[in-house]
Each structure stands twice: as structure tokens, then as C-alpha cells.
Amino acid sequence: MRRRTTIVTAAMLAASGFAFAAPASADLDTRCIGTAGAVTVPGDLFVPAGRSCDLTGTTIQGDVRVQAGADLLITGGTIEGAVTVQQDGYFDAVETAVGGAVTLRAGFGAYLESSEFAGNVRSVTVDGAAVEGFLISDGSAVGGNLDARTGDLFAESSTVGGNLIADGTVYADVFDVVVEGNLTVRNGNEYGSVVCGSEVYGNGTFSANTGALQIGAATPLAECDATSYWNRSVTVTGNTGGVTIDQNIIRNNLTATGNDPVAAVGSDNRVRGEIIGDTTPLRGSMTGVRALRATADRDAAALADAETRRTDAEAAAAQAGPAAL
Template sequence: MPRRTAAKLATVTAVLAATVLSVAPSAHADLVTYCIGTGGAVTVPNDLYVPAGESCALTGTTITGNVSVAAGGNLVVAGGHVSGEVRIAADGYLDATDTTIGGAVVLAAGGYGTFLKDAQTGAVVVRPKGSATIDSFLFVEASTIAGTVNTSAGEVRLDRGTQVEGNLVSAGTYYTDVHDSFVDGSLSVLNSATGSVVCGSAIRGQATFAGNLGGVQLGPNGVLDGCASGSYWGRDVSVTNTTGGVTVDDNIINGRLTVTSNNPAAQVAANNRIRGGVTADPAGATAKRTATAGPVREDTGDQRAEVRRTSAVQEATAAGDAGL
């Protein structure tokens, strides 16, 4: 798609803002600042808008309002601060590193993806794919989410010390994996196309896995991914109606483990410490720990993020100074 070769910055009145906000909602401010190109350590005193198909790359920028990324747009921000929320439209992309976002991050149906690293945000929402052709991704590394993560599409992975201060709710994703992270509330993974892996993490609330087609792996020595250790589970854990294999290995469960109606039957290793006992199907529910390592998932989401990030920064740099 065509790209502009010069920076464009427009501050519009409330009349034009109302038109823009019908596509890119904003909670406050009479003015909206357009961003095409690059920006530095300045303060944007209102909402920020990345137009459709354009790229904005910011370093050390403070935005006092909300942010909207229109269809096909890209926002890459490092060391920034957003007081409000960030909304990303279809085929839009958000890449935030070492950045604080005071409000929610919302990825629309068919949004390209969201990558957060060393970031702090409010609640995170990934809308269902619906009829969109793009399957989203949400990758979070070493970040704190002050609210619930509610995701209904694409590839989802929390990794490297990420903290979720609310619940993690996943339904209809391609996969939902949690590595070396902490969820202060409950964890629910339902109807995932290729299942779920949870390793080296702590889940404070109840955990429910149901209807997952590709299997569920809690701990190492499973068929989906390689990892070093199991997890701590603060309450009951339930894995039901799952195909593709269920393995529970090297976990501490401070509640009851339920593994029923899975095909094949779940394998629960002897090295788990389960305070409330196990409810399982009559045959084949308990197995000895095996020394086989499963295949590592392909990091397709990471690759997609890297490709989009690189392209966005190149396009923003070519557009020049956004004049913020």
C-alpha cells in the first residue's frame, strides 16, 4: 500500500474530531493529534491518532489522552507513557516496550496483533476473529497487566515474569500458553484449537481447561512444548473434554485435580503434589513420569511481530519527523 514520504501532523477541531472518533473512539479532549512518522520525548496534550495504513514510531513520548490505531496502521512506542486507553483496529498493530498505558488495550476483530515487553497496562482485550481473515496475536513479556486479560482469537503467550493482576480468560484462541508468569485471579482456557501449555508459573485462583482440541500440558515432559518445571496452583484445577493428550507433571496443586472425559485419558505423573486429591476416569488416568520432551511450538507470533515492527519503524523513519 502507498506510504507518504513526508511527515503529516494535523490538529483538528471538535467537529472533525467527532468524525474521526466515530472510527477511533476517544473519551476526552476536543483535539486529536495525527501521527505519521517519528516522535521523541515530547508531551502530546490530547488524543493521538494513527491514520489507516500509516506508521508512527515514538520514543519517550507522553500522551495525555487516548490512542487510536486505524485499520492497517502501526504504532511502535518505546519508553513512553499513555494516560488513557489504546484501541487497535482491524489489521492494526501495537508494539509497546518499556511503556506505561494507564487504560485498557483493545485489539479489534482481525487486528494484526499486540506485543508488550517491560510494559504496564490496564486490562487487555482481544476481540473474536469473526469473519476477519487475519488471526491476531497477543504476546506479553515481563509486563504487568492491572486487570483482566480477555482474549478470544489467535496466538496468546504470557512469558518471562509477566503479572496479570486479574483473571486470564481465553476462549476460541489458536493457543494460550503461560510461561514463567503469575496470574493473581483465575485461569480459564476453553476451546483452543491447539491447546494450552502452562509451565513455571503461579496461578492463584481456580484453573479450568475445557474443550481444547490440541491437548493441555501442565508442566514439563508433554507433547506440546519443552519447559523446565511445573507450576503452583492456588485452588482447584480442572482439565476436561480435551483431545490431543493431557499431561500433568511436576506441579503443586493446593486444591483438587479433575481430569475427566479426555481422549486419550490424562497422564498424571507421580511427582505432582496435589493437596485435594485427583478425580479421574476409571482407567489410564495416572501414569509414570516419562522422560520425553515435546516439540517446541513454532514462534510464529514472534516472527510476525518482528516483521511488522521492522516494517513499521522503516516506514515511520521514511516519513520523517511527525512534528509532535
């Protein structure tokens, strides 16, 4: 990865609204194995392949690299630069502020709880990677895009300042999330997608998905008693896993074309514009009970994977002892 100069990093952080100081030395590159507390790392930090680093209250004034198979846990800390996670690496941030982008490159996963991210948070695949991974945002604020291009996406009680994108993911579940830009779910999602109790101030687009889509509604994939709000249009096209649309306020048009089966639209929608395309009235189905159980299981499984990896990383870091930061 090309390392940033001090000038570029400071400018990007200032543009993101982070009033961080510039690194004392951009040439410093600190290795982290083990545990550390409320210290300041004046340059970049990296976790070597296969090793674990557990930080509490630590400030990192540069970029962070989590190498292949490595783990970085940070609680109550600050990362002024960007975070890059390589294949099968794991990033766990709780009550932490990150000034740059977070990028998972076929990582095992990222668990982001009650944290703030000034830039984009993105998961991508790489050629030949065996790991699809997960991206979990729980009560976090993402200033840029939340963008998943592989694996599982689960966002809950979070805010996204840019766009929320699930493109080629295994599934995408969005509960109680505010999206200032567009929300897009497309090209895959074989295990389906749920959008429940959320606010989207751009457009909503659901296209070319093979799994079931639940846009609002109370079934079939998840229990949802909260209305979703769409400030612009919602477009649902070319999906083959079934679509249910209910309990939504859509300020512009609802367009549903080329879906097989035809999209089912419930009576609890309020569409301020037009309903365009082919739809059918939403009716209850017992198949939803099975789908509901599967959805609860998959979200729980992603959280369990994060908990297991975190626990293993904590143990490995503790065994390694204090990190030489």
C-alpha cells in the same frame, strides 16, 4: 469509538493507581505519521489507516486509536488513556506505561515488552475479519485481565493482576507467569496449550480444547523443568487432544472428567485435596518429540511476525519523517 471526557479518564487512571495529570484539552485529536521523541501530546492520538507512527519517550495524555492496517510503536513512553487497535493494525510497546485498557479488534498483533498496563489487555475478533492475530506479553505487568479471544496467546515472565483467559484461541502458551486471578483455557486451542513454571492464585480450568494440553510436565509440547503452583483447584474437562499433568503443586482438588483420551497424571504432582474423575499414569511417548518441535516453532513464528512488522513499521515511519505532534 466514544471518546472519554476528562473527568472519566482521570477517575479511571486514579483508580488504577496512575498519578497522571488530566489532559490539557480533551478536544485535541492529533494525527501521527512518522517519528517523534520526548514530547507531550495533550489529547488523543490516532494513526491513520495504513500509516506508521514510531514514538520514543512520548507522553500521550488521552486515548490512542490505531486504525486499520496502521502501526504504532512506542518505546519508553506513557499513554494515559486507552489503546484501540483496529483490523490488521499493530501495537508495539516497550518499557511503556498505559493507564487504560488495550483492545485489539482483529488486529495483526500486539507485542508488549517490559511494560505496565493498568487495565485489561484484550484481543477479540470481528465479523468477517481475515486476521486472527497474536497477543504477546514478555516481561510485562497487566493490572487487569489478559484476555485473548482469537489468534495466538504467548505470555512469558509476566504478571497478571486479574484473570488470564484464552477462549477460542489457536494456541495459548504460558511460561513463568504469575496470575492473581483464574487461569482459563477453553473452546479450541487446536495447536494446544502449555502452562509451565507459573503461579495461579485462583482456579485453573481447561475445557473443550481440541489440541494437546501440557499442564506443568516436561513433555510432550515443551521443555519444562519448573514446577507450577495452583493456589486453588484445577479442573480439566471435555478435552479431546490429550492432557498431561505433572510437576504441579495443587492446594485443592484436581478434577479430570470427560477427556478423550483420559488425562495422564505424573508422579511428580502434589495434590493437597482430592484427585477426582478418570486419570491414567503418565508414561513417556516419542510423539512428544514431534509436538515439542512444533511448539518451539509456533512461539518463534509469533515473535518473528512481530519483529517483521516492527521492522517494516520503523522503515515506513522513518521515510515519512518527523511527525507533526
